[in-house]
Amino acid sequence: MNITDQLTADGWREYPDQLRTYSRCFFKRFYTPTVCRCNDDKEGLQVCVAVSEHNGVESYEIDLCGELPDGSWIKLHNWATLADFEKGSQIIPKLLRTWEFINAEMTRPS
16 A cells, blocks of 8 residues: 555545645644644644655655744654655654653743
């Protein structure tokens, strides 16, 4: 099964990304205790996967982006190197924990 079929079967939703016209982009929301400041009406945080094909070989990137409590933005991006998306997607919980760590540091008194 190719990556786009795996994503669709796992509940990821495809969306057009004007900045990534070279890829098919998918998103899915994951529960996080801290939400993106500008999307605080939604639960969790959105993770995106951009799937590209070159010479018949699929590759993908995983990223999450969100607004921090101080109004600044952060983007965590993983250029996935594992051809097996099921194994490569295991980075997602680590990215979400990194998001939580950064948020905790931003709200911790100096």
